[in-house]
Amino acid sequence: MHGRQGVATARLDGLPPIRYICYQHPFPLPIRPTKRYYKDGGNVMSQKVLVTGTSVRPELLQPLRDRGWSVDNPPHLLSEGELKKALSEADAYLLGGDERAGRDAIAGASNLKIIAFLGMGYEAYVDSAAALEHGVVVTNTPGTLSNAVAELTIGHLLSGVRKIHYYAHLYETGQSGSEEKQRDIAALHHGIVGMGGIGTRVAEILRRGFDARVSYYSRTRKPELEESIGIEYLPLDELTGVVDTLIVLTPGNEETPGLIGERQLAGARPGLVLVNTARPEIVDADALNDALDSGRVSYAAFDDFYKADGASRQELASKIPSRLLVTGHIGSLTHDARDAMGILAVKSIVSMLETGTPLHRVV
Amino acid sequence: MHGRQGVATARLDGLPPIRYICYQHPFPLPIRPTKRYYKDGGNVMSQKVLVTGTSVRPELLQPLRDRGWSVDNPPHLLSEGELKKALSEADAYLLGGDERAGRDAIAGASNLKIIAFLGMGYEAYVDSAAALEHGVVVTNTPGTLSNAVAELTIGHLLSGVRKIHYYAHLYETGQSGSEEKQRDIAALHHGIVGMGGIGTRVAEILRRGFDARVSYYSRTRKPELEESIGIEYLPLDELTGVVDTLIVLTPGNEETPGLIGERQLAGARPGLVLVNTARPEIVDADALNDALDSGRVSYAAFDDFYKADGASRQELASKIPSRLLVTGHIGSLTHDARDAMGILAVKSIVSMLETGTPLHRVV
Numbered sequence: 012m013h014g015r016q017g018v019a020t021a022r023l024d025g026l027p028p029i030r031y032i033c034y035q036h037p038f039p040l041p042i043r044p045t046k047r048y049y050k051d052g053g054n055v056m057s058q059k060v061l062v063t064g065t066s067v068r069p070e071l072l073q074p075l076r077d078r079g080w081s082v083d084n085p086p087h088l089l090s091e092g093e094l095k096k097a098l099s100e101a102d103a104y105l106l107g108g109d110e111r112a113g114r115d116a117i118a119g120a121s122n123l124k125i126i127a128f129l130g131m132g133y134e135a136y137v138d139s140a141a142a143l144e145h146g147v148v149v150t151n152t153p154g155t156l157s158n159a160v161a162e163l164t165i166g167h168l169l170s171g172v173r174k175i176h177y178y179a180h181l182y183e184t185g186q187s188g189s190e191e192k193q194r195d196i197a198a199l200h201h202g203i204v205g206m207g208g209i210g211t212r213v214a215e216i217l218r219r220g221f222d223a224r225v226s227y228y229s230r231t232r233k234p235e236l237e238e239s240i241g242i243e244y245l246p247l248d249e250l251t252g253v254v255d256t257l258i259v260l261t262p263g264n265e266e267t268p269g270l271i272g273e274r275q276l277a278g279a280r281p282g283l284v285l286v287n288t289a290r291p292e293i294v295d296a297d298a299l300n301d302a303l304d305s306g307r308v309s310y311a312a313f314d315d316f317y318k319a320d321g322a323s324r325q326e327l328a329s330k331i332p333s334r335l336l337v338t339g340h341i342g343s344l345t346h347d348a349r350d351a352m353g354i355l356a357v358k359s360i361v362s363m364l365e366t367g368t369p370l371h372r373v374v
Numbered sequence: 375m376h377g378r379q380g381v382a383t384a385r386l387d388g389l390p391p392i393r394y395i396c397y398q399h400p401f402p403l404p405i406r407p408t409k410r411y412y413k414d415g416g417n418v419m420s421q422k423v424l425v426t427g428t429s430v431r432p433e434l435l436q437p438l439r440d441r442g443w444s445v446d447n448p449p450h451l452l453s454e455g456e457l458k459k460a461l462s463e464a465d466a467y468l469l470g471g472d473e474r475a476g477r478d479a480i481a482g483a484s485n486l487k488i489i490a491f492l493g494m495g496y497e498a499y500v501d502s503a504a505a506l507e508h509g510v511v512v513t514n515t516p517g518t519l520s521n522a523v524a525e526l527t528i529g530h531l532l533s534g535v536r537k538i539h540y541y542a543h544l545y546e547t548g549q550s551g552s553e554e555k556q557r558d559i560a561a562l563h564h565g566i567v568g569m570g571g572i573g574t575r576v577a578e579i580l581r582r583g584f585d586a587r588v589s590y591y592s593r594t595r596k597p598e599l600e601e602s603i604g605i606e607y608l609p610l611d612e613l614t615g616v617v618d619t620l621i622v623l624t625p626g627n628e629e630t631p632g633l634i635g636e637r638q639l640a641g642a643r644p645g646l647v648l649v650n651t652a653r654p655e656i657v658d659a660d661a662l663n664d665a666l667d668s669g670r671v672s673y674a675a676f677d678d679f680y681k682a683d684g685a686s687r688q689e690l691a692s693k694i695p696s697r698l699l700v701t702g703h704i705g706s707l708t709h710d711a712r713d714a715m716g717i718l719a720v721k722s723i724v725s726m727l728e729t730g731t732p733l734h735r736v737v
């Protein structure tokens with residue numbers, strides 16, 4: 012699965028099938044020494060699995076119990092000492108709470124074969140060096156939130172292009188009747204910035220569902236996707252100059268704040284609809300405010316908003332809801348996405364303990 | 375084109391291609407006597423076209439002028455006398471204003487071969503009997519609004535399922551943070567009531583774009599669509615009992631008010647999301663209000679709202695925006711949809727005058 016991107020279905024006996032979107036790993040994963048695992052069904056019977064956090068529903072842990080394994084899912088946040096004690100007896104750990112698996116706890120976990128982290132950013136929760144030293148595999152759950160975020164992005168795009176939220180506000184405040192003609196999604200040229208799991212899904216929906224034209228910019232070009240979905244790669248500055256909508260989906264990291272700035276927005280076609288369901292700061296607040304003032308951007312839809320107070324943030328907030336839609340970071344807030352994370356983490360543990368093959372290994 | 379349903383592309387020399395969705399005509403159109411038309415390029419040169427109303431942009435009339443035809447598009451509403459005089463010299467009439475082509479005007483229009491009505495419901499604007507008697511063909515512009523309405527319907531569906539409008543309201547009023555998990559569109563079973571042009575397009579977007587399960591009820595079953603899009607037919611009461619979302623798209627006529635009533639909503643699965651971008655009255659207001667109170671319906675999204683004042687309407691309005699989203703009939707309000715109407719009406723005139731074949735003849 013690693014090194015490729017697309018929709019994959021992982022099937023294991025007794026586990027519900029889960030469709031998730033695979034990310035392309037930025038580097039090939041080295042094969043590292045791992046603790047022995049049990050291929051023989053008999054030996055596997057005695058496995059102990061620790062689960063922390065309360066976001067994995069009990070039903071999703073059933074496949075572990077069905078195998079005769081013991082599952083310990085304490086309802087509270089474990090202290091450092093409690094975690095160390097619990098891990099000392101565990102064969103697998105589904106890390107779904109706010110606990111941190113530090114050096115001490117990992118060193119004392121002589122049977123531990125896998126830490127299945129529930130989510131993407133495991134770094135703050137697992138001492139990777141210690142896990143590596145002690146032959147404990149670490150996995151995460153990439154792609155499980157992509158569909159939920161992609162669907163919300165399409166919702167924000169429709170709310171932006173058709174001004175649904177604003178026109179609902181007009182209706183609610185008795186100002187209905189002054190609505191103006193907008194555009195069909197199918198007739199517009201859409202630009203996606205960031206072609207990871209979410210971008211891929213958004214592009215698929217726009218191409219296959221809406222039959223719309225899609226171009227994209229991504230740090231890494233994806234020729235296979237261009238072929239299979241029918242999208243076109245453009246350098247960022249070129250992309251922002253030709254599209255009718257700009258959909259920002261690039262991950263937040265040191266390089267991305269202000270990626271969409273004054274130069275990109277000043278070069279946009281007048282009336283651009285901007286959708287940002289990634290980190291707000293990827294779009295420069297000053298540049299966005301100016302572009303809304305000049306009409307270069309006609310409407311912007313964000314899922315989450317700038318935290319730093321400033322003149323632009325104030326001015327932007329005053330443009331809600333006529334020019335701006337903001338929701339409070341609800342992109343991945345679906346039962347299906349959260350369940351998919353749990354299902355994938357459980358699958359990874361089963362796969363590791365039964366066959367020695369973890370899913371989505373990161374350490 | 376008649377008698378089938380699907381996406382068609384009409385191409386005529388010098389006219390932009392237009393993709394529109396064809397409706398299935400409820401009855402086969404008889405061939406009626408029509409006035410002679412001119413196949414010979416030379417004779418066609420002298421054609422006169424009257425265009426009323428201001429909603430067809432001048433650029434869209436250019437194909438008529440390019441053929442050397444004279445185009446008269448008065449900017450004001452014509453009086454009965456003015457219309458009669460203008461029609462007496464016209465070979466074709468694009469009826470895009472609020473004028474009514476009555477018996478007198480049609481009888482006096484000795485060269486008139488076609489009235490191309492801009493829209494669907496021509497009955498109030500054209501004396502059909504007179505047109506028939508005098509061999510004047512009448513056409514309308516079906517399918518041209520379908521994509522715009524279908525896209526808004528998907529926007530309302532996303533706003534309903536993910537509560538985008540409500541959560542934007544929470545953000546705006548400083549209540550952000552209390553949002554709850556919703557569902558993925560892809561994971562839900564969607565039910566469409568009414569499988570005409572709009573329903574077909576909604577089903578296509580849900581199946582091909584979102585990869586979601588779709589069932590439908592329609593007065594006329596559509597086996598070809600079931601096959602090509604991958605949807606399932608269910609009787610109405612059965613449909614409302616098994617779906618997670620109910621999307622109402624059936625046309626408004628004498629039979630449809632209250633089509634979705636107490637029986638249907640009481641039998642729905644708890645938490646149903648209801649989307650109605652057709653006539654509001656197709657969903658019974660009392661039944662909807664009860665279903666929202668009982669939780670049988672979790673959220674409803676309407677494009678247009680009940681006009682008749684009553685207890686239920688008041689109570690429903692009080693559920694905006696936490697349980698209800700309403701926009702003021704913006705479904706077809708896009709430049710693309712309105713242009714498509716004009717392009718199709720112009721095409722029909724060109725086709726009639728050049729080849730004797732009108733497009734979408736209704737009389």
